[in-house]
Amino acid sequence: MMNVIKIVTLTLALLTSANAFAKDKFSICWSIYVGWMPWEYGDSSGIIKKWADKYDIEIDVVQINDYVESINQYTAGQFDGCSMTNMDALTIPAASGVDSTALIVGDFSNGNDGVVLKGKKSLKDIKNQKVNLVELSVSHYLLARGLESVGLSERNVKVVNTSDADLVAAYSTSGVTSVVTWNPLLSEITSQPKSYKVFDSSDIPGEIIDLMVVNTKTLKNNPKFGKALVGAWYEIMSTMSNKKVLTHMAEASATDLAGYQAQLDTTKMFYSAADAVSFTQSAALPKTMKYVAKFSFDHGILGDGAVDENFIGIETPEGVVGDKSNIKLRFNPSFMQMAADGKL
Amino acid sequence: MKRLMNIEPSRFWRTFLTIVPFIVIIALYWSASDARLAENPNDKLLPSFTQISSAIDRMAFTENKRTGEYLFWQDSAASLYRILLGITISAAIGLIIGLINGLLPGVRAGLSPLVTIASLVPPMAILPILFITFGLDELAKVMLIIIGTAPVIIRDMQSQVMQIPKEQLIKAQTLGASTWLVTIRVVLPQIMPKLLAAVRLSLGAAWLFLIAAEAIAAQEGLGYRIFLVRRYMAMDVILPYVAWITVLAFAMDFSLKKMSQVCFPWYHHQEASK
Known part of the structure; x- marks a missing residue:
């Protein structure tokens, strides 16, 4: 009996433990969002396979329908890389002790996330209202930053956690007077009568960043994996002026070319590797991450061990934010630099 | 040699x-969790x-830093309510409509097909309609439970009445x-x-719909908390919450069974002798 238990538990432990040994097969996951649709195109057009073949590895690209679930799967070790925002990279994998590297800085939200009020035109009017949003998401962060900008705090509003899938339907009820959300839901909601976007991410440019995050240990043991992903990404980026490519991405995200174009307009894509590198190297990045870390700590999502907002170290080219001896999130532009220099 | 089906354990x-x-199950969990934690002491999956007991302590026996409330009890009270x-x-709707439907052929002709069809509509599929009709507040959550469970109870009551x-x-x-008088003295007691x-x-089903309603839009509640902390994979909070929901569900089931045994002993004798 004991032996059976031992064997079963051993198998379970082996199955569930993340193994980061050198291997030739890698997998990344992504979820539907304007800035991540290129991964879908890269997969279906064979660009990712081409680059993987070049470095003699295999890369599986998996679409996950639920954004948070995709990050959880990555954090649990099921994937080597995953698309996510800077805030979620800090609060989910990094706070769970999974040392993660932002390999590709793809874009930042430049109006793709917004605060919408019904019948009121100024953010100050949000005072004492119920605000429906996905709690602890970038929407929540945007709201906190917005409130701060008009001298209010979260104490002045009542946050109601609302599933993103039901937000549009929720908005049509009379009890809901203000929401914070992202595209394509945002454009759906602002297109309804008497709806005013009073604050959006273009008011805090460069703070909501969309990344391809990979496991630091895997990347260190397998630089080929990083090179192949980055090489593929910038080849996809070079095709994004092509209408056919954009139409493909639009359809894959269940909209049309015009709709996708509208979402791209409120997204600051880094089409060239050099732009992404200089953004990553700027002094604004550590400042942003400091805000994000403070917000996360104030909302209790930096993990139980966190005594203050500096608990987790975040490495950027312009210096480390937080604890230098506990670095769990790294912004590493070296692979993007190789792409900029044409060395991939 | 006794047949297998006749062997009663002591x-x-x-x-x-x-x-x-x-x-x-506990042993399996313990060793798998141990293996993951040995590799990464900050692992949150298992x-x-x-860690679980410190999470329980934090949620149930420590005042929340931001709100000064005991989140666990607040969530439990909201969900139980x-x-x-x-x-x-x-149950009230089920009893009344089921009784009338079962007893009065005239009403049955009008209502029964409607109830049958209504009971087959999956409530989760008509969520947007429910929102627009009942809003997003307490009413909507209670209505989702009612819409999910009442038609089935009505149908059951109706067929039970007709079996008298x-x-x-x-x-x-x-x-x-x-x-x-027939309704009150003959049918109702049975x-x-x-x-x-x-x-x-x-x-x-009621728990299922409750958790679903709380996941969609809420400020407190057991389902709300689970879906909220899922965002940063706090399994140390989710696991005790799931266990607690199971305990509450079991307690409700058990007390209904006891209530039935105390109030209707004749029924349970009858069932036992069948």
Whole structure:
């Protein structure tokens, strides 16, 4: 009996433990969002396979329908890389002790996330209202930053956690007077009568960043994996002026070319590797991450061990934010630099 | 040689066999969690029992830093209020409409097909319609539970009423009972224990709809908390919450069973002798 238990538990432990040994097969996951649709195109057009073949590895690209679930799967070790925002990279994998590297800085939200009020035109009017949003998401962060900008705090509003899938339907009820959300839901909601976007991410440019995050240990043991992903990404980026490519991405995200174009307009894509590198190297990045870390700590999502907002170290080219001896999130532009220099 | 189907375990063995699966599950969990934590002490997927108990302590026995409330009890109270209200209203609707439907052919002709069809509509599929009709507040959550469970209870009550032997109804009428008197004195007492049984069976669905409603839009509640902390994979909070929901569901089921045994002992004798 004991032996059976031992064997079963051993198998379970082996199955569930993340193994980061050198291997030739890698997998990344992504979820539907304007800035991540290129991964879908890269997969279906064979660009990712081409680059993987070049470095003699295999890369599986998996679409996950639920954004948070995709990050959880990555954090649990099921994937080597995953698309996510800077805030979620800090609060989910990094706070769970999974040392993660932002390999590709793809874009930042430049109006793709917004605060919408019904019948009121100024953010100050949000005072004492119920605000429906996905709690602890970038929407929540945007709201906190917005409130701060008009001298209010979260104490002045009542946050109601609302599933993103039901937000549009929720908005049509009379009890809901203000929401914070992202595209394509945002454009759906602002297109309804008497709806005013009073604050959006273009008011805090460069703070909501969309990344391809990979496991630091895997990347260190397998630089080929990083090179192949980055090489593929910038080849996809070079095709994004092509209408056919954009139409493909639009359809894959269940909209049309015009709709996708509208979402791209409120997204600051880094089409060239050099732009992404200089953004990553700027002094604004550590400042942003400091805000994000403070917000996360104030909302209790930096993990139980966190005594203050500096608990987790975040490495950027312009210096480390937080604890230098506990670095769990790294912004590493070296692979993007190789792409900029044409060395991939 | 006894046949396998005739071997009854002794009391000791029965207790032993009841406990074994639980111990095996706990042991499996413990070793898998240990293995993951050895590799990454901050792993959140399979927290250790120490981490779980510190999470329980934080949620249930420490004031929340931001709000000064005990989140666990606040969540439990909110959820219990919703589910008890929902299931009570469901039971009342189920009893009244089921009774009328079963007893009065005229009403049955009009209502029964509607109820049958309504019970087949998956409530989760018509969520946007529910929002627009009932808003997003407490009412909507309770309504989702009612819509999810009431039609099934109605249908069950109706068929139970119709299964009452015709002879009884005729006998009561020959003794001069009116429709009202037959309902109150003959049908109702026989149907009450069946109602409790139907409610017990729909408790699972009620919890399902409660958690779903709280996941969609809420400020507190057991389902709300689980879906909120899922965002940063706090399994140390989710696991005790799931266990607590199971305990609450079991307690509700058990107390309904006891209530039925105390209030309707004749029914349970009858069932036992069948």
